[in-house]
Amino acid sequence: MSKDKKDKKHHQKKNGEKLESGDILKEHKEKLDKKFYEKELEKFDVELVKLQEWIKFKKLKVVLIFEGRDAAGKGGVIKTITEFLNPRSCRVVALGVPTEKEKTQWYFQRYVPHLPAAGEMVIFDRSWYNRAGVEKVMGFCTEEDYLEFFRTCPEFERMLVRSGIILIKYWFSVSDHEQEKRFQDRLEDPTKRWKLSPMDVESRNRWVEYSKAKDEMFAHCDIKQAPWWVVHADDKKRARLNCIHHLLKMIPYEDLTPEPIKLKPRKVDNTYVRPPISDQNFVPEVY
Numbered sequence: 001m002s003k004d005k006k007d008k009k010h011h012q013k014k015n016g017e018k019l020e021s022g023d024i025l026k027e028h029k030e031k032l033d034k035k036f037y038e039k040e041l042e043k044f045d046v047e048l049v050k051l052q053e054w055i056k057f058k059k060l061k062v063v064l065i066f067e068g069r070d071a072a073g074k075g076g077v078i079k080t081i082t083e084f085l086n087p088r089s090c091r092v093v094a095l096g097v098p099t100e101k102e103k104t105q106w107y108f109q110r111y112v113p114h115l116p117a118a119g120e121m122v123i124f125d126r127s128w129y130n131r132a133g134v135e136k137v138m139g140f141c142t143e144e145d146y147l148e149f150f151r152t153c154p155e156f157e158r159m160l161v162r163s164g165i166i167l168i169k170y171w172f173s174v175s176d177h178e179q180e181k182r183f184q185d186r187l188e189d190p191t192k193r194w195k196l197s198p199m200d201v202e203s204r205n206r207w208v209e210y211s212k213a214k215d216e217m218f219a220h221c222d223i224k225q226a227p228w229w230v231v232h233a234d235d236k237k238r239a240r241l242n243c244i245h246h247l248l249k250m251i252p253y254e255d256l257t258p259e260p261i262k263l264k265p266r267k268v269d270n271t272y273v274r275p276p277i278s279d280q281n282f283v284p285e286v287y
Helices: 003-014 023-027 034-058 074-082 143-162 176-188 198-204 207-221 236-250
Strands: 061-068 090-093 120-125 165-173 228-232
Touching (some): 034 236, 176 198, 228 236
Parallel strands (some): 165 228
C-alpha cells in the first residue's frame, strides 16, 4: 500500500469516516492461527462462565440481540458463547414465523414473554428487528407498520433499559462475496443445506434493498441507551473472538469461582441388590 493510501486510511479512521469497501479484509489478509484462536477461545469460555455467575449473583437482566445478513455467522457466535453456559439461566430465543393470532397482536408482544428475569441472560437470534429488515424488503408488512416500528422501537428499548435490562445489540456485517461463498458451501454440505431457505435465496437478489433497510434501521434505532455494535464478520474466527471480547467488556464482573470441593469417599451399601438385567431394554452396542 502506498504512503498516500495509508495516510488517507489513517485520516478516515481518525475522523470517524467510513472506510472503503474491503479495507477491513485487506488489514486481515493473514489467516488467524488455529492454535491461537483455540487458546483465546478457551480463555473466553472461562470468562463467560464467570460472567454468567456474576449475572446470577447480582440478579442482572441481560438481553443480547444478534442481527445481520443471512450467513453472516450469527449462529456460530451464539453457539460459541453458550457452549459452556448453564441453559437454565442463559437461553437462546429464535422465533419462527408469527402465528395468525400473533399477527393481530401489538408487534412487540410476542417478544415480551421471552425477556429475562433477574439473574438471566437471553440471546435473541434475530429479534423485533425483523420488521426493519426482512419484513420491509420482502413486503411482509405495510408501509404504515414499517414507519410505526421506527416510532415505537426506540421508546420500547429505552423502556427496557429503564426497567433495568442491559440491552446489547450486535450487527454482523458480511460482504456479498463472502456471503455467496457461504451459500455455496451450504449447498454442498448436506448437514448445512437446511440453513439455506427460499428466503435466503431470494435475499441474494435484493442485496441493495437489504443494505438500504439496514441503513434506515441504524438511522432510527442506533440510540444512546442501546447503540448498535457492528462486527466485521467475513472472517468467522475473528468475528467470534472480537464479539466475545467486546461482550466481556460491556458488563463489568468479578470472579466468583468457588473453591475446589474435596469429594469424600462414597458410602458403600452392600444391602442393595440390582434387578435382573433381562428385565431392562438396552441400546444395541453397535460400536
